[in-house]
Amino acid sequence: SYVLTQPPSVSVAPGQTASITCGGNNIGRKSVHWYQQKPGQAPVLVVSDNSDRPSGIPERFSGSNSGNTATLTISRVEAGDEADFYCQLWDSNSDPRWVFGGGTKLTVL
């Protein structure tokens, strides 16, 4: 099955920019999606298809994807952004076809 690799943790000071990576073989050829999960809550989709933001998601959240790395970027980080973030994709050659990364804990210092 396809493997997505995320760093376990990322720390950033308020007002700075956080970058969370998601690595995979030729991931740049696939559509990557990102979810934010705050403690005690269900995950929420924050970026779909590499860089699209669902309605209601702040413009501070953006995504990119190239080569072997997809990246979720959060600008002007706020304390309320502290959460676990998961990347996910669908791969027709993988079983299961829906694959999640291991998750990254974003800590706002």
Add this chain to the structure above:
Amino acid sequence: EVQLVQSGAEMKKPGESLKISCKGSGYNYPIYWIGWVRQMPGKGLEWMGIIYPGDSDTRYSPSFQGQVTISVDKSISTAYLQWSSLKASDTAMYYCARNRDSYLDYWGQGTLVTVSS
């Protein structure tokens, strides 16, 4: 407004059976796949399987094939996840989510299943 509402928390003993539910509303229910995701305590998200309410076509992750059964009753817009014999290792939060294209755009609130003797 799209909503997925899951059944309440369950506390069961090893060996018991269980069926949890996920009711959708606010959209054309039969045409969107519904997926199930497990989250064990303190761990990440794991894909379990998915079902198409229109014809009950079901796909399981190899890790969960034979361990759970996913079903749907489209007449009441409800998907189900069931176990015939629970184990302590099934203790987890279980989420249902609507699949759009290849991503999960709406999620249920989660059902906590605790299995303990």
